[in-house]
Amino acid sequence: MLDHGLGPDNFTFPFVLKACSSLSALQEGKDIHEHVIRTGWESDVFVGASLIDVYAKCGCVGDARQVFDKILVRDVVLWNSMLAAYSQNGHPDEALSLCREMAWTTGFRPTVATLVTVISASADIAALPQGREVHGFCWRHGFETQDKVKTALVDMYAKSGFLKVARRLFERLKDKRVVSWNAMIAGYAMHGHASEALALFEEMKKEALPDHITFVGVLSACRHGRLMDEGWKFFESMVRDHLIEPTVQHYTCMIDLLGHAGRLDEAYDLIVRMSVRPDSGVWGSLLNSCKLHKNVELGEQALERLIELEPDDAGNYVILSNIYAQAGKWEGVAKLRKFMQERGLKKSIACSWIGVKNKDHAFLAGDVFHPQSDEIYAELKRLGGLMTEAGYVPDTGQVFHDVDKDEKMSMVHGHSERLAIAFGLISTPSGTRLRVTKNLRVCDDCHVVIKFISKITEREIIVRDVNRYHHFKDGTCSCGDYW
């Protein structure tokens, strides 16, 4: 077109940018962006929304935001594009605050797309107070009747641990599409409700055609329920009866099932001979299983692969370090720490949060910034006494740093999930279920402690960590102590 001497206009750019977006072609997108600037179309909302989408699909949220900021006369689709850019790139908090800004500056006339995006952002951080607020908004403005909004709400309530609410909304869908079934099945699966997930899958087969995502849900239900035989049955049936080629996520479920069961060599064999390229999730699952079953050699191999795939992820080094520590191989711990220091890698900062009276309260390990900090620590101390009476012995094996024993104790005692739980206990009526979210894995010792707390205080405590949900009740956890 350019060779023919024709200049692109405001209609040309969106078409060609959409092509970039579906190919995740960042360099081409940037070239076209320059062309947009040269031809003076950068303040066009259609061109801008397309550019934001290209940058979002390529993971460049900052570039997307620059495009957004240059456009001063915005329409609802432009806002939605920017919200989606945040939401899809792991910045759900930014999406929610941009949504507030949108409400403030534009008078907030959202569309179905706005709400779906914001609800899914709330779901991703299980930010229930915001999610409920959006749900209320949907209801008051007649959006709740829309199936797409309702499906997003099903996902949000499921991820926030309200499976019954999710199910009630799911049953009220006018037309259950595959996406809705998938959200509900995955919801049961991630909470370890394997039988509900599988029952729903049987029901689904009568009404809709399962897709590859349905099977991720089904296999992950088997995984969380440790249903090895059923898992393989579904895996084989997926390929044979449904003609679905297994993706890396399907393999991850199977490798995780084998690994958790201690069949580490079989898990390794499956990684080597599977038809798709193993990603960091696959090796991460194997590394985690090596920790559960104390296998140093295979753990080292898994870390080698992970260093190739995601060298900057500190969590991987920490897990191998834990494996070394369990085995008493302190030279391995020291070697890893040196390696991390040389590369400037730091453990991510742990953070837990809990919603109380429609407000989220966040805690870092050992922090004293909460206004009720003194009462929180007093409550932890009180519980500590009761736990010792009940037979609790602290396990500081997972403390990464090589510090003395007392210091290790205090580090573990101030873990963020404990602060969040203690705050929940002192600020809600007895018997109230607590729901805590954490950005990392729950450590072994906290897991033991929370089991004790659930029994001593007679509370149900739901902790959503980075991998899965833990439902603590009466001294036990739904994960069966494997996570």
Next chain:
DNA sequence: ATAGGGTTAG
């Protein structure tokens, strides 16, 4: 004639 949204992840 052009742009945005729901389901999967160690």
